[in-house]
Amino acid sequence: MAVAEQKNSPAISVSHLVRTFRSPRGIIRALDDVSFTVPKGTITGLIGPDGAGKTTLLRILAGIMAPDGGKAEILGFDPETQGPKLQRHIGYMPQKFGLYEDLTVGENLDLHADLHGVPVERRSEFYAPLLAMTALSPFRSRLAGNLSGGMKQKLGVACSLVHAPPLLLLDEPTVGVDPVSRRDLWEILTTQVRNQGTTLLVSTAYMDEASRFDRVVILYNGHVLGEGNPSDLMSNVRGHVFWVNVPDIAARRLEPLLSQVPGVIDAVGEAEEVRIVSEGTSPPSLPEDMKGARTKSLDPRFEDAFMLLLGQEQGSKGRRSFSPERLGWQNKKRGLLDGGVEDSIVIRDLTRNFGSFCAVDHLTFSVRRGEIFGLLGANGAGKTTTFRMLSGLLLPTSGELRIDGQDVLGAGVSNLRSRLGYMSQKFSLYSQLTVTQNLTFFTSAYGMTGKRQRDRIAEIEEFFELVPYRHESAGLLPLGFRQRLALAASLAHEPSILLLDEPTSGVDPLARREFWRTISQLSLWGISVLVTTHFMTEAEYCDRLAIMSLGRLLALGSPSEIRARARTEACPNPSLEEAFIALLEQENRARDAPL
Amino acid sequence: MNDNETLQEKLTRISAMVKKETIQIFRDPSSLAIAIVLPVFLLLIFGYGVSLDARHVPIAVVADSRTSASEGFVAGLRQSPWFVPRSYPNIHEAIGALKRKDVDGILWLREDFGRSIQSFRTQGVDVVVNGVDDNTARLVEGYLTNTWATWIGLRNLRGRTLTFQPVSLDVRIWFNPNSRSRDFLVPGLIAVIMTLIGALLTSMVIAREWERGTLESLFSTPVTIGEILIGKFIPYFILGMIGMGVSVTMGRVLFAVPLRGTLLVLLICSALFLTTALGMGLVISTISKNQFVAGQIAIVFTFLPAFILSGFIFDIHSMPLFIRVITHLIPASYFVTILQSVFLAGNIPGIIIPNAITLFLFSVFLFGVLIRISRKRIL
Numbered sequence: 001m002a003v004a005e006q007k008n009s010p011a012i013s014v015s016h017l018v019r020t021f022r023s024p025r026g027i028i029r030a031l032d033d034v035s036f037t038v039p040k041g042t043i044t045g046l047i048g049p050d051g052a053g054k055t056t057l058l059r060i061l062a063g064i065m066a067p068d069g070g071k072a073e074i075l076g077f078d079p080e081t082q083g084p085k086l087q088r089h090i091g092y093m094p095q096k097f098g099l100y101e102d103l104t105v106g107e108n109l110d111l112h113a114d115l116h117g118v119p120v121e122r123r124s125e126f127y128a129p130l131l132a133m134t135a136l137s138p139f140r141s142r143l144a145g146n147l148s149g150g151m152k153q154k155l156g157v158a159c160s161l162v163h164a165p166p167l168l169l170l171d172e173p174t175v176g177v178d179p180v181s182r183r184d185l186w187e188i189l190t191t192q193v194r195n196q197g198t199t200l201l202v203s204t205a206y207m208d209e210a211s212r213f214d215r216v217v218i219l220y221n222g223h224v225l226g227e228g229n230p231s232d233l234m235s236n237v238r239g240h241v242f243w244v245n246v247p248d249i250a251a252r253r254l255e256p257l258l259s260q261v262p263g264v265i266d267a268v269g270e271a272e273e274v275r276i277v278s279e280g281t282s283p284p285s286l287p288e289d290m291k292g293a294r295t296k297s298l299d300p301r302f303e304d305a306f307m308l309l310l311g312q313e314q315g316s317k318g319r320r321s322f323s324p325e326r327l328g329w330q331n332k333k334r335g336l337l338d339g340g341v342e343d344s345i346v347i348r349d350l351t352r353n354f355g356s357f358c359a360v361d362h363l364t365f366s367v368r369r370g371e372i373f374g375l376l377g378a379n380g381a382g383k384t385t386t387f388r389m390l391s392g393l394l395l396p397t398s399g400e401l402r403i404d405g406q407d408v409l410g411a412g413v414s415n416l417r418s419r420l421g422y423m424s425q426k427f428s429l430y431s432q433l434t435v436t437q438n439l440t441f442f443t444s445a446y447g448m449t450g451k452r453q454r455d456r457i458a459e460i461e462e463f464f465e466l467v468p469y470r471h472e473s474a475g476l477l478p479l480g481f482r483q484r485l486a487l488a489a490s491l492a493h494e495p496s497i498l499l500l501d502e503p504t505s506g507v508d509p510l511a512r513r514e515f516w517r518t519i520s521q522l523s524l525w526g527i528s529v530l531v532t533t534h535f536m537t538e539a540e541y542c543d544r545l546a547i548m549s550l551g552r553l554l555a556l557g558s559p560s561e562i563r564a565r566a567r568t569e570a571c572p573n574p575s576l577e578e579a580f581i582a583l584l585e586q587e588n589r590a591r592d593a594p595l
Numbered sequence: 596m597n598d599n600e601t602l603q604e605k606l607t608r609i610s611a612m613v614k615k616e617t618i619q620i621f622r623d624p625s626s627l628a629i630a631i632v633l634p635v636f637l638l639l640i641f642g643y644g645v646s647l648d649a650r651h652v653p654i655a656v657v658a659d660s661r662t663s664a665s666e667g668f669v670a671g672l673r674q675s676p677w678f679v680p681r682s683y684p685n686i687h688e689a690i691g692a693l694k695r696k697d698v699d700g701i702l703w704l705r706e707d708f709g710r711s712i713q714s715f716r717t718q719g720v721d722v723v724v725n726g727v728d729d730n731t732a733r734l735v736e737g738y739l740t741n742t743w744a745t746w747i748g749l750r751n752l753r754g755r756t757l758t759f760q761p762v763s764l765d766v767r768i769w770f771n772p773n774s775r776s777r778d779f780l781v782p783g784l785i786a787v788i789m790t791l792i793g794a795l796l797t798s799m800v801i802a803r804e805w806e807r808g809t810l811e812s813l814f815s816t817p818v819t820i821g822e823i824l825i826g827k828f829i830p831y832f833i834l835g836m837i838g839m840g841v842s843v844t845m846g847r848v849l850f851a852v853p854l855r856g857t858l859l860v861l862l863i864c865s866a867l868f869l870t871t872a873l874g875m876g877l878v879i880s881t882i883s884k885n886q887f888v889a890g891q892i893a894i895v896f897t898f899l900p901a902f903i904l905s906g907f908i909f910d911i912h913s914m915p916l917f918i919r920v921i922t923h924l925i926p927a928s929y930f931v932t933i934l935q936s937v938f939l940a941g942n943i944p945g946i947i948i949p950n951a952i953t954l955f956l957f958s959v960f961l962f963g964v965l966i967r968i969s970r971k972r973i974l
Contacts, residue, residue, distance in 0.1 A: 059811075059973055062814075062815045063815070064811065064814040064815055064971065064972055064973050065972055065973050066972060083971065084817055084819065087815055087816055087817045088817045090815070091815075092812070092815035093812070094808060094811040094812055094815075096807075096808035096811070097808065098808050098809050098811050098812025098813075099809065099812065100615065100619065100809055101807070102618075102619050102622045102623060103615065103618060103619070103622075107615070107618060110611070111611055111614075111615050112816065114607050114608060114610070114611030114614075115608050115611055115813075115816040115817065115818045116816060116817060117604045117607060117608075117817070143622075159812075169815075
């Protein structure tokens with residue numbers, strides 16, 4: 001290998017890299033003086049929320065985008081001027097699936113092998129381990145477009161490894177991939193690094209993936225917030241993390257209160273307690289009205305380290321005091337339709353077939369009023385089909401479906417629709433319309449007019465702190481605000497049930513906290529929330545979870561109950577993600593076992 | 596692996612791109628449809644639907660007084676293949692019919708029609724033509740005048756005995772008197788079709804890769820931008836030539852258009868023009884990065900000018916100077932001239948060589964632009 005550098009020099013070294021973009025909102029500094037190094041043969045994680053600059057950085061390193069300033073050196077090459085030479089030695093996988101969906105798995109591999117000049121006679125030798133590792137062998141002649149999300153990512157990795165590059169750059173390979181595929185993908189990558197000595201730079205928005213890296217570079221708003229070994233970064237926050245429990249105050253009510261307390265950097269309500277990150281190494285002094293508060297020191301998570309770094313950098317100035325207080329309809333609690341019905345949603349033996357395929361198979365659960373209920377499952381588990389049946393877009397094949405005590409399949413379906421608010425993963429906003437115009441449209445669609453409509457829009461804009469953005473086009477809002485507007489739009493017609501379809505995939509941790517704080521507040525006012533998610537940390541916010549697989553209910557219970565079900569000798573304290581994977585595997589074993 | 600690129604590697608990459616593009620063409624029926632179904636469809640529509648010969652034009656006839664002369668003239672008109680006369684009792688109803696577009700013109704035989712004929716004057720006839728459709732109006736006017744003149748002639752020849760003959764069929768005074776308009780239209784149409792398929796096919800291909808994010812992956816491999824472009828050009832060139840073959844065969848077989856020049860000249864000139872059209876498509880595709888926009892631009896900036904300004908239907912010489920200058924910027928107009936010559940007149944070097952050279956210069960220019968604007972960079 002004629003790579004021109006010494007043995008011990010880093011695979012990547014980046015110094016003072018700057019890249020700006022013009023946008024209608026002014027000049028955005030996507031990368032603002034970024035410097036770091038990546039040692040050879042390591043897995044380095046580029047961790048940061050959406051918009052941190054991860055993609056820009058990786059594109060510059062791959063030689064497909066020019067920086068405005070600073071310098072990068074990769075394997076001894078300058079990506080800006082020596083792109084073509086550099087590209088012979090790297091594998092790069094963009095965030096958006098970059099393979100040809102109308103080519104088969106084999107054709108995609110061949111294309112990449114040809115482009116990288118892998119000799120035909122050595123192909124089978126190169127392909128065999130890749131196909132074995134990714135378990136794609138049986139699908140060689142399948143069109144890439146017909147692969148599942150997780151398999152596409154595996155194919156992407158296989159294509160970028162086809163010429164055995166010494167360096168691999170991967171841009172958020174695990175986004176939108178279900179936990180099982182996510183784990184497989186990490187296994188593949190780790191094996192590659194340990195066995196082949198490949199250097200890996202991977203970006204991710206998932207803080208909980210940090211433990212998989214040898215080193216992490218935390219990127220935030222275009223600059224490096226922290227860098228180092230994940231356990232070192234974690235040890236910095238050790239002693240700063242506590243749980244707080246105040247008798248008579250529910251965790252969900254306590255969380256916004258605690259986040260206002262001076263010295264508290266972060267507060268997250270989880271089940272019966274609130275997790276806080278304190279500025280100091282002792283619990284902050286709590287105000288008078290939190291009498292009898294108990295605190296206990298906790299083991300930190302990587303996200304806590306991130307919050308601490310962010311809090312130290314921003315001081316108190318950057319923190320928003322987003323604590324939803326008053327929204328008109330909290331007091332006009334909706335009357336129950338046929339009195340005394342406690343459950344908002346009742347699903348009994350719900351089944352939906354598409355031809356011979358059973359998408360939802362005798363599903364039974366109910367959502368109580370004011371409950372936050374999570375629907376978890378891999379792609380194809382039947383979550384979306386269930387959502388569609390709930391919102392009346394799809395008729396069930398059989399079974400019962402009641403909303404606020406009324407049969408969805410009965411007469412007054414259109415009335416029921418106004419009781420549901422729906423927020424989709426894609427936000428479904430009109431990007432050319434302003435904030436107010438969007439809200440006007442969505443309220444009009446539910447038949448609101450005149451003064452009532454105007455009052456409602458003003459109220460909701462105030463509640464979501466959208467007033468300064470009133471006349472801005474939705475498409476130009478920062479991601480967090482877009483998400484807030486999408487939630488506002490789904491709530492504008494005063495629904496009593498909120499359906500959220502993967503609402504926060506990939507949004508940054510701060511925006512996510514804010515979002516869930518709002519959701520918690522809404523639930524306290526009696527709005528029931530049904531949410532689907534891939535994000536296990538998000539599932540922690542739910543009161544109860546239903547885990548679905550292949551259309552059937554696998555487990556139902558509170559997050560701690562679910563965790564308890566997966567407890568084994570080997571894994572005495574499983575995370576929700578571990579529990580989820582364990583449950584899916586149990587199910588798979590049961591299905592594969594001979595009858 | 597070493598750092599020195601070999602020609603072998605370059606060729607491998609180009610052939611990989613060609614192979615990939617070819618597989619995609621066969622998997623995606625839309626590009627095959629553009630290249631083969633579209634020409635057939637357009638040729639059928641235009642070949643059968645558009646004719647510059649006016650036939651069976653509905654026309655109102657108002658005879659103020661029924662004389663043998665007027666009856667005779669109308670009877671003669673009825674025999675003519677160009678007109679379908681309808682009688683109206685008075686001029687007001689006839690004007691009404693014209694306004695309703697029931698008829699395209701009015702022939703008004705005045706009270707003194709019989710007498711004026713006898714006195715060899717022509718004031719007794721008024722012709723009103725709906726001028727909204729200028730082309731048809733002039734045709735109707737011309738045909739009517741001609742029919743009238745013929746009738747007078749016939750009448751005078753035969754003295755005053757009113758033995759009416761059907762009006763002679765070879766009355767073609769307005770357009771291209773000695774040939775069927777289809778022979779003239781089909782070659783021009785082929786040029787327009789080639790513009791459309793050339794530009795439309797390639798305008799989509801790079802934009803599609805931008806849209807689907809596949810270009811980002813491609814850019815991170817050692818493949819060069821030139822190799823990507825060649826890899827896209829070759830398969831679409833072949834596809835376009837197949838479309839050309841289909842069009843020419845249809846013109847010869849279905850519409851019996853003569854081919855007086857040689858096939859080789861036709862092939863070379865078509866290749867030159869197709870290169871230009873593909874070049875336009877690739878430039879559009881590179882600029883717009885969005886399939887929908889690229890498709891729209893391809894239609895508005897290549898197909899419509901080719902249709903209107905290439906001289907295929909509308910005579911360039913009757914256009915205002917400013918527009919005439921613009922027509923020189925439209926590659927299709929050179930190809931129309933070449934095709935009309937090759938099909939109708941034969942290999943005339945004086946026409947074909949300068950036009951072919953112009954097409955060549957166009958393609959050199961377009962590919963020059965393409966190389967300048969294509970960079971292996973995101974954003």
